[in-house]
Amino acid sequence: MKNLRNIAIIAHVDHGKTTLVDHMLRQTGVFRSNEALKDCVMDSNDLERERGITILAKNTSVTWRDTKINIIDTPGHHDFGGEVERVLAMADGALVLVDGADGPMPQTRYVLQKALASGLELILVINKLDRPEARPVEVLDELQYLLLELEAHDRQLHAPVVYAIGRSGKAKINADGEWGDLTCLFDTILEHVPAPGGDENSPFLMGVSSLDYNDYVGRMAIGKVSAGKAEPDMEVFLLKHDGKRIPGKIVKVETFSNLGRTMVPSVGTGDICCIAGLPDCDLGDTISLSRSAEPVPFTAIDAPTVAMNFIVNDSPLSGKDGEFLTSNFLRDRLMRETLSDPALLVEPTESPDSLRVKGRGLLHLSILIEKMRREGFELQLSRPEIIFRDVDGVKMEPMERAEITVDAEYLGKVMELLGTRRGEILNVEPRQNQMHVLVRIPTRALIGLHGRILSATRGTAVLTSALDGFAEFKGEIPDRLAGVIVQQEIGEAATYALDNLKTRGTFFLAPGTPVYEGMVVGEHVHERDIVVNVGRKKKLTNMRSSTADAMIVLSQPKILSLEEALEYIKGDELVEVTPKVIRLRKKLLKEHQRKRAEQGLPARA
Numbered sequence: 001m002k003n004l005r006n007i008a009i010i011a012h013v014d015h016g017k018t019t020l021v022d023h024m025l026r027q028t029g030v031f032r033s034n035e036a037l038k039d040c041v042m043d044s045n046d047l048e049r050e051r052g053i054t055i056l057a058k059n060t061s062v063t064w065r066d067t068k069i070n071i072i073d074t075p076g077h078h079d080f081g082g083e084v085e086r087v088l089a090m091a092d093g094a095l096v097l098v099d100g101a102d103g104p105m106p107q108t109r110y111v112l113q114k115a116l117a118s119g120l121e122l123i124l125v126i127n128k129l130d131r132p133e134a135r136p137v138e139v140l141d142e143l144q145y146l147l148l149e150l151e152a153h154d155r156q157l158h159a160p161v162v163y164a165i166g167r168s169g170k171a172k173i174n175a176d177g178e179w180g181d182l183t184c185l186f187d188t189i190l191e192h193v194p195a196p197g198g199d200e201n202s203p204f205l206m207g208v209s210s211l212d213y214n215d216y217v218g219r220m221a222i223g224k225v226s227a228g229k230a231e232p233d234m235e236v237f238l239l240k241h242d243g244k245r246i247p248g249k250i251v252k253v254e255t256f257s258n259l260g261r262t263m264v265p266s267v268g269t270g271d272i273c274c275i276a277g278l279p280d281c282d283l284g285d286t287i288s289l290s291r292s293a294e295p296v297p298f299t300a301i302d303a304p305t306v307a308m309n310f311i312v313n314d315s316p317l318s319g320k321d322g323e324f325l326t327s328n329f330l331r332d333r334l335m336r337e338t339l340s341d342p343a344l345l346v347e348p349t350e351s352p353d354s355l356r357v358k359g360r361g362l363l364h365l366s367i368l369i370e371k372m373r374r375e376g377f378e379l380q381l382s383r384p385e386i387i388f389r390d391v392d393g394v395k396m397e398p399m400e401r402a403e404i405t406v407d408a409e410y411l412g413k414v415m416e417l418l419g420t421r422r423g424e425i426l427n428v429e430p431r432q433n434q435m436h437v438l439v440r441i442p443t444r445a446l447i448g449l450h451g452r453i454l455s456a457t458r459g460t461a462v463l464t465s466a467l468d469g470f471a472e473f474k475g476e477i478p479d480r481l482a483g484v485i486v487q488q489e490i491g492e493a494a495t496y497a498l499d500n501l502k503t504r505g506t507f508f509l510a511p512g513t514p515v516y517e518g519m520v521v522g523e524h525v526h527e528r529d530i531v532v533n534v535g536r537k538k539k540l541t542n543m544r545s546s547t548a549d550a551m552i553v554l555s556q557p558k559i560l561s562l563e564e565a566l567e568y569i570k571g572d573e574l575v576e577v578t579p580k581v582i583r584l585r586k587k588l589l590k591e592h593q594r595k596r597a598e599q600g601l602p603a604r605a
């Protein structure tokens with residue numbers, strides 16, 4: 001179809017993709033002029049809105065000069081890189097957005113690599129030029145240098161450039177020109193991104209790039225029609241990876257328009273659509289009119305790098321908040337998630353109550369855990385571990401390319417942290433009154449590093465990273481040094497006890513919090529663990545001491561977020577998650593069990 005374009009918007013996290021899409025929608029009249037506009041309308045799920053990041057890639061479309069432009073907004077956070085990889089197959093071109101002050105960042109490089117590998121036509125957008133620190137000339141240089149380094153082909157190297165202030169919906173083609181609306185961006189898309197190819201007269205063929213689900217029709221397939229057209233009631237085949245051919249019938253065809261989907265009588269070659277009626281479809285399948293058609297190639301996506309066990313909650317306080325507790329619920333929920341998220345793997349372990357879940361980073365897994373909590377699940381998580389690979393007998397580990405921007409006065413501390421964690425410094429240079437450090441570092445070392453860098457720099461440093469291949473195992477990396485404070489018996493944290501114990505360390509809970517034997521209630525000032533009773537109350541002998549008790553002012557407890565808790569725990573500890581609370585615990589709740597385990601003795605009943 002000539003009057004059709006398919007573009008993906010790709011960038012590092014926060015460089016302004018979803019905001020730009022807002023204005024593309026507004027300027028093509030998607031909203032009525034009197035309609036209240038929210039920012040980042042495409043970030044439609046709760047967690048996206050709360051965190052201000054895109055998690056799932058999403059489709060929409062606008063019409064410009066009688067041409068339909070399908071737009072795929074993608075997430076920029078590196079844990080959701082799998083989303084970007086799988087949706088690029090639907091695009092023929094990519095808007096490569098770069099923050100005009102920050103310049104290309106680790107994830108810019110990652111998504112650009114993927115776009116180049118897919119052979120997409122590129123349009124470079126130097127964005128956020130309202131920022132006082134913006135440096136468009138240098139940033140463009142850096143981006144073009146990056147393209148050279150990544151061996152872009154000629155057309156990609158000479159990709160057109162659009163300058164933009166996405167947040168105000170402004171753009172221009174000449175760096176020194178006047179700002180206008182997004183007309184020049186739309187026109188550049190029409191001019192430079194080719195209309196999708198494919199033979200309209202061949203039998204219908206479509207690769208499944210994305211899935212959706214609803215209770216009425218079950219699973220739905222989303223993809224770009226690569227030949228022919230799809231219509232309701234058409235008899236088709238699902239071509240599976242393993243060679244199976246499953247006959248089925250298309251029930252409904254929808255295309256993406258504005259903020260929703262519209263049912264259509266037919267969808268033609270090159271368009272992106274959603275097909276209902278084939279509940280057995282999986283990512284990477286091909287839907288075809290002919291049983292013997294050649295399946296649409298599916299690019300395998302990068303393997304997971306982090307693993308954690310998802311365990312049935314067996315803590316003494318389990319079942320108080322949640323609705324879904326059993327291993328069956330846990331397994332079914334996780335299997336359902338793998339259907340729409342190809343970057344997630346779920347494997348059995350020796351225990352029926354524990355599943356090994358593998359993903360692309362801590363945030364990838366913690367977002368899933370957060371979703372499950374909200375749905376009413378209770379579960380426990382083991383410490384996140386990096387997945388090693390064996391290549392010809394050599395132990396290899398995933399690496400990241402990380403960039404840290406830090407005030408000069410803290411540079412020494414940061415370099416020290418990177419050094420002890422096996423970071424290989426690639427470059428250090430001043431950038432806008434700060435220092436900019438480029439380092440290649442094991443993914444393993446990044447777990448917990450962010451928090452340490454923040455505390456070493458009083459919260460001022462910025463760290464970002466993206467996956468950067470594998471390297472030979474770099475050797476041990478120091479673990480958490482501090483020991484923990486472990487609770488002795490079931491009860492409730494009491495002000496009196498917390499006050500008495502305050503010199504022992506930092507507590508993770510406030511008075512009144514239910515506690516149990518073996519629960520981790522704080523961080524010890526020393527390296528070894530200690531067992532205390534935070535539930536101990538003062539014996540009330542007379543009125544005066546009870547008023548004195550009320551006068552005690554405790555320092556604020558350190559309440560750990562889910563991600564902080566996961567980064568914090570050691571191998572012999574778990575994070576317990578319910579819809580209401582996050583607790584830390586020892587795997588072995590009784591002190592004598594832990595002692596035996598430390599001495600390498602078998603557990604006693």
Ligand SMILES: Nc1nc2c(ncn2[C@@H]2O[C@H](COP(=O)(O)OP(=O)(O)OP(=O)(O)O)[C@@H](O)[C@H]2O)c(=O)[nH]1
Pocket residue numbers: 011012013014015016017018019020040052053054055074075076077127128129130131164165166167168
């Ligand atoms: N100064 C300035 N800020 C902008 C501009 N465009 C977006 N922002 C801000 O940048 C932040 C991130 O914007 P988003 O549109 O969510 O970025 P994104 O690239 O979609 O982020 P992810 O999807 O999470 O990767 C928000 O606070 C925006 O308000 C711009 O043109 N100028």
Ligand SMILES: [Mg+2]
Pocket residue numbers: 017018019043053054073074075076
């Ligand atoms: Mg976004």
